Amino acid sequence: MSESKGTSGAGIEHGSEHESIKRLLAREGAGGEAVVRGWLRTVRHGKGVSFLDVSDGSCLAGLQVVANPETEGFEPVVRGLATGCALEARGSLVDSPGQGQRYELHATSVVLVGDAGEGYPLQKKRHSFEFLRTIAHLRPRTNTIGAVLRVRNAAAMAIHDFFQREEFLYLHTPIVTASDAEGAGEMFRVTTLPELDPPRDESGAVDYREDFFGRPTFLTVSGQLEAEIGALALSRVYTFGPTFRAENSNTARHLAEFWMIEPEAAFLDLAGLAALAERFLKSVFRDVLERCEEDMAFFEKRVESQAIVRMRKVIDEPFERIPYREAIAILERSGEAFEFPVRFGLDLQSEHERWLTEQHVGRPVVVTDWPASIKAFYMYRNDDEETVAAMDVLVGGVGEIIGGSQREHRLEILERTIRAQGLDPEHYWWYLDLRRYGSVPHAGFGLGFERIVQFMTGMANIRDVIPFPRTPGQAEF
Ligand code: 4AD
Ligand code: MG
Numbered sequence: 001m002s003e004s005k006g007t008s009g010a011g012i013e014h015g016s017e018h019e020s021i022k023r024l025l026a027r028e029g030a031g032g033e034a035v036v037r038g039w040l041r042t043v044r045h046g047k048g049v050s051f052l053d054v055s056d057g058s059c060l061a062g063l064q065v066v067a068n069p070e071t072e073g074f075e076p077v078v079r080g081l082a083t084g085c086a087l088e089a090r091g092s093l094v095d096s097p098g099q100g101q102r103y104e105l106h107a108t109s110v111v112l113v114g115d116a117g118e119g120y121p122l123q124k125k126r127h128s129f130e131f132l133r134t135i136a137h138l139r140p141r142t143n144t145i146g147a148v149l150r151v152r153n154a155a156a157m158a159i160h161d162f163f164q165r166e167e168f169l170y171l172h173t174p175i176v177t178a179s180d181a182e183g184a185g186e187m188f189r190v191t192t193l194p195e196l197d198p199p200r201d202e203s204g205a206v207d208y209r210e211d212f213f214g215r216p217t218f219l220t221v222s223g224q225l226e227a228e229i230g231a232l233a234l235s236r237v238y239t240f241g242p243t244f245r246a247e248n249s250n251t252a253r254h255l256a257e258f259w260m261i262e263p264e265a266a267f268l269d270l271a272g273l274a275a276l277a278e279r280f281l282k283s284v285f286r287d288v289l290e291r292c293e294e295d296m297a298f299f300e301k302r303v304e305s306q307a308i309v310r311m312r313k314v315i316d317e318p319f320e321r322i323p324y325r326e327a328i329a330i331l332e333r334s335g336e337a338f339e340f341p342v343r344f345g346l347d348l349q350s351e352h353e354r355w356l357t358e359q360h361v362g363r364p365v366v367v368t369d370w371p372a373s374i375k376a377f378y379m380y381r382n383d384d385e386e387t388v389a390a391m392d393v394l395v396g397g398v399g400e401i402i403g404g405s406q407r408e409h410r411l412e413i414l415e416r417t418i419r420a421q422g423l424d425p426e427h428y429w430w431y432l433d434l435r436r437y438g439s440v441p442h443a444g445f446g447l448g449f450e451r452i453v454q455f456m457t458g459m460a461n462i463r464d465v466i467p468f469p470r471t472p473g474q475a476e477f
Helices: 021-025 129-132 143-165 224-234 270-291 293-302 306-314 324-333 349-363 411-420 423-435 449-457
Strands: 033-046 047-057 063-067 086-095 104-114 218-220 238-242 257-266 318-322 365-371 388-394 399-406 443-448
Touching: 021 033, 021 063, 021 104, 033 063, 033 104, 033 270, 047 086, 063 086, 104 318, 129 306, 143 293, 143 449, 218 293, 224 238, 224 257, 224 423, 224 443, 257 270, 257 449, 270 293, 270 365, 270 388, 270 399, 270 443, 270 449, 293 449, 306 423, 306 449, 318 324, 318 349, 324 349, 324 365, 349 365, 349 388, 388 443, 399 449, 411 423, 443 449
Parallel strands: 063 104, 318 365
Antiparallel strands: 033 047, 033 086, 047 063, 086 104, 238 257, 257 443, 365 388, 388 399, 399 443
């Protein structure tokens, strides 16, 4: 063993090539030598033989390692292995007689790399998702969370692939910002002012002119305003980054930190935007179904029996388009006993969204042309003066998955709305400038990344589709 490669205390080489379990299982045929490195899921000791289920996270399946007294390290290593330890096994890959596994590894040697001490919390039994959230540092080793994280990865790549194919440029918008993109006042403050005795202005208020950026700054709630800058120069851009909302909603669909994908395109109207959203979702679902066959089959079997059917429906069937006004009329006529009121001028609640898409239409629904009074300042004012060219895309199980709009590109109307919503046009001077210099109709939407992962996997709680959830009172890991 050469020194330059470095060795662990256990005497294994780091950095040397070895195949993931996913690659091993995809080999053309059995017979070759193989090395597996991973974590022990379970171990079964028989007379003169031990079966180790080893996982490395590359795929849902683990690899069964079979060890016997001929295996180097059988006594005492293999016989003393504990669930959760890290190990390396070498041997030959042979066809497995067992059900549901293609190959197994007949080990010539097993090396313990990292022992699992007393009290490893992940045992063979099923743990509740609530419990797993309390051990977010270990839960990626479970089947379900591992599968979620692989689907998440595949979805992220599918999203990039779609936009790259459609000639959208990936634009990196800032995380620290001085402007409230949604105008909803749900921002986390970013400051380096001292907690005790911060500087005060003449009126006694905290003086943010003394703060790091010389003004009040926050974590962004959306990259949209900067994406619009991009679209009005590069024609088509998209962002894909973390966004933060200090809304105190403890629901299964809200996070205080979530990832959002925000395409923005010049020379695009609401109808074009809805078509883009439909092409986009279909493309992402198609890719994920293809790339995550095994994980998706797992979700269908163990988490949500409709997971794959739902995705196929989105892929195969056209989205319905319903103006908000009509959606309200449909809901009023439905005879359903909703918990929340339904009236023109009120936002749709999750129960309304789900009824519309699941019960009434049975397909994804794009609700368009919302009352201006409940929407953000930047949306294009329709001729009726009452509604804006906004859309929400609703899907079964989740409800709103996408929110977007055509943007107000007319300077006077935008200025008027900003004032009417109690915001200060001065703060939005550069945003208004875009309407002064070469303004064009443009549109964009935001997709909540965790909402789409929830939809695909059927996971009931959004906290279980992000590695490290941030919710009110929770920021442990
Ligand atoms: O509808 P929203 O608030 O729209 C915007 O932020 C626009 N600036 C987007 C744009 O037009 N560029 O948020 C967009 C999506 C929602 O449809 C939802 O999927 C998700 O982001 N979302 C959340 N996901 C998890 N936790 C939260 N607290 C979320 N708030 C919104
Ligand atoms: Mg919305």
